[in-house]
Amino acid sequence: MDVDTAFDDKRFREVLGHLPTGVVVITAITPEGKPSGMVVGSFTSVSLDPPLVAFLPARTSSSFASLRKAHSFCVNILSAKQEPICRQFAVSGGDKFAGVNWSPAPSGAPVIDGVVAWIDCEFERIDEAGDHYIVLGRVTHLATGVPTIPLLFFQGGYGGFATTSLVMGASADMLHSLSIADRARAEIEALAGDVGFECYAQVPKGDQFVVIASVFPPLDAVPPWRIGMTFPVVPPWGEVFMAWAPRDEQIAWMNRIRTPADDRQRILDEMATIRSTGWSMTVWRSMADVDQISGIIAEHGHTPAMERQVAQLMRSTTSVAEVRSQEDVGRLDGHPTGSIASISAPVIGPDGELALMVNIHNIPVTTPKPEVQRCIQRLLEATARIAERLA
Ligand SMILES: Cc1cc2nc3c(=O)[nH]c(=O)nc-3n(C[C@H](O)[C@H](O)[C@H](O)COP(=O)(O)O)c2cc1C
Known part of the structure; x- marks a missing residue:
């Protein structure tokens, strides 16, 4: 480890550049009535009571x-898509507002269109600190804007925020997952072609599962985007991933995801059922929520707030893991749902661990019950054959 006691400006910047910062544009209307702005990475919140920022x-x-x-200023938190705006405001001189759409905050200071949040402030005090000032602002108004990821600055470069849990990293386990997908693909295509519904495969990755293969009949249609999408392992869908785990891991998982005490025994029972039958079924209460969430993810990308929303939505689907016979499938008739979200069955790898999950997706609940039963049979045949290929 190189420990510097004597360092120059370059080294100081280089080391401090290891801390990523958000990027804001501080704006104000000057006494001459002109909008003014500068890019700042040193913005921080300071105090809640009174509400102060710096x-x-x-x-x-x-x-x-x-x-x-000016008397007031506005802090504009830039989105990851606003790097060009950042670059425009970071140059010295010129008309920084050229081509930039904005509207006035209550103080009159510019709120730039498309920011993720803005904070309207009055100058509280300005202190000298070496070659910089420390500017304290008293917050008067604030709001969130576009619900997307913010722009970040790190080691002299720009980027966006990504939750580690929602991104499939380029790692050894990703290559392993892709090789599993490769070997499972033919079976999943045959399954989708036969049952006529979307089929996809997912692999577990920590407390998430990741879609690694997706087939959407007819096979020559352009499929909706699924590959790489990750979902939190929460009940009821998550149960099928945890059903094959040892009991202590199941308990640890329920603790991690903060399962209410009232639900624990039911979830344990459902996992036991899934394990003994070899498959599980979940039904949506409403497809409208799902469409809305997918739309927001597609437009704005994954954010931690979105991740929580997805987990909450998934918990509101209903597990019917106990549906496992011709008669049980008949019980779906009384179910208040528009669609069977998923029929899932695991493929256990040669090491005895869950290798992947194969799903038939979005089966209309009006589908004749013998047809649903046939889908289940076909799914189990497909997973058995994939297991042979992995052996
Ligand atoms: C990501 C980023 C962060 C910055 N953070 C600060 C900062 O915290 N304080 C600062 O004085 N300048 C900061 N700057 C530099 C100013 O935005 C800008 O380049 C400078 O103010 C332009 O010179 P001028 O003020 O003379 O017009 C930052 C620039 C970038 C690109």
């Missing part, structure tokens, strides 16, 4: 010299 402009900054003439 940022640190360089004493040499000409932009700050004009901003401080």
